[in-house]
Amino acid sequence: MTRYALLVLPAMNRVYAESAIGLTIAELGVFNQAVLGGKVGDIAETRIGGIPYIAFEADELSDKDADFLANMSNIYALFRQEGRLLEPVELNKLDKFDDDLITIQKYQGKTNEHFTKLLLNVTLLACEQAGEMLDRRFKVIDPLCGRGTTLNQALMYGYDAAGLDIDQKDFEAYSTFIQTWLKRKRLKHEAEVTRIRREHKNIGRKLHASIGVTKESYKAGEALELTYINGDTAKAAEFYRAGTFDLVVADAPYGVQHGSRTQQQGLHRSPLELVKAASPGWAKLLKPGGALGISWNTNVAKREDVAEVLADAGLEPVAAGDFKHRVDQAIVRDIVVARKM
Numbered sequence: 001m002t003r004y005a006l007l008v009l010p011a012m013n014r015v016y017a018e019s020a021i022g023l024t025i026a027e028l029g030v031f032n033q034a035v036l037g038g039k040v041g042d043i044a045e046t047r048i049g050g051i052p053y054i055a056f057e058a059d060e061l062s063d064k065d066a067d068f069l070a071n072m073s074n075i076y077a078l079f080r081q082e083g084r085l086l087e088p089v090e091l092n093k094l095d096k097f098d099d100d101l102i103t104i105q106k107y108q109g110k111t112n113e114h115f116t117k118l119l120l121n122v123t124l125l126a127c128e129q130a131g132e133m134l135d136r137r138f139k140v141i142d143p144l145c146g147r148g149t150t151l152n153q154a155l156m157y158g159y160d161a162a163g164l165d166i167d168q169k170d171f172e173a174y175s176t177f178i179q180t181w182l183k184r185k186r187l188k189h190e191a192e193v194t195r196i197r198r199e200h201k202n203i204g205r206k207l208h209a210s211i212g213v214t215k216e217s218y219k220a221g222e223a224l225e226l227t228y229i230n231g232d233t234a235k236a237a238e239f240y241r242a243g244t245f246d247l248v249v250a251d252a253p254y255g256v257q258h259g260s261r262t263q264q265q266g267l268h269r270s271p272l273e274l275v276k277a278a279s280p281g282w283a284k285l286l287k288p289g290g291a292l293g294i295s296w297n298t299n300v301a302k303r304e305d306v307a308e309v310l311a312d313a314g315l316e317p318v319a320a321g322d323f324k325h326r327v328d329q330a331i332v333r334d335i336v337v338a339r340k341m
Helices: 014-035 063-069 113-126 149-156 168-184 215-219 233-239 271-285 303-312
Strands: 002-008 040-048 051-058 075-082 085-088 139-142 160-165 189-198 201-211 224-230 245-251 260-262 266-268 286-297 316-318 325-328 331-339
Touching: 002 014, 014 040, 014 051, 014 063, 014 113, 014 325, 063 075, 113 149, 113 245, 113 286, 113 331, 139 149, 149 160, 149 224, 160 168, 160 233, 168 189, 168 201, 168 224, 233 271, 245 271, 271 286, 271 303, 286 303, 303 316, 303 331
Parallel strands: 139 160, 139 245, 160 224, 245 286
Antiparallel strands: 002 051, 002 075, 040 051, 075 085, 189 201, 201 224, 260 266, 286 331, 316 331, 325 331
């Protein structure tokens, strides 16, 4: 058995940093069961030179094992540990673009980008194609996408990204940001915003972009597809074709602070009402074997109630580790993941 030490990425957000060790241990457990064959054991927090690490034992990790772990949301470095010596393990991330795609946007209410990556990872690792994380071009939709943190993370992985949100200001802000960013980075792309019309009425707007990771891939017709629709998430199945997506990833509004709403229902304190109204449509968008992951504020909705709503929508909740953590005084966040059988 080989001893390893994982150095956690420093977090700018103090509250999130306090939870980072526990969240990383839970995420490592999910990676272990989903794609590492259960070879990792004896996972525990330790200190080396006064700095906190996560230590674990495993049969020698292969290059592919290390490539999986390279994409953990909070990993900074990984070492083989021999006595007092640390030998770096090479980490090759999936990242296709510069990290300012994720970090440059700053606004009140933005979900921590490390948590967004964590939520995407945990959802992906619950789907039937988890072992293809490094090679498959997954299709990801965030039906509560706001200003696009999940969309950007999906693009970073080289996945196709789609979003849906009712807030016009968020739609406009993201449309402006991504088109400006693509031009500034001089990436080959096409992007436009159009109106969606049904029965001679405007029912929403759509941003669509085709993005080349490289000039060569763009010319070869391998551009990534990005779509964001400004519309009601409860009507998701009217905007996107059923059975299109591998993953549905959503960070639900946390309650009064952000508001949980659909056009028909108005404002609700609990995100549970929003999930009840929208989850049947979300489930329709998933391919068989695909997974849905949702985070929410446990202070306003119980875990078992969220899981029951997803089950009523035809999804099977799956065990995904303990990711419960404090965001602020009024918000304690958790994750539920369910699979479409």
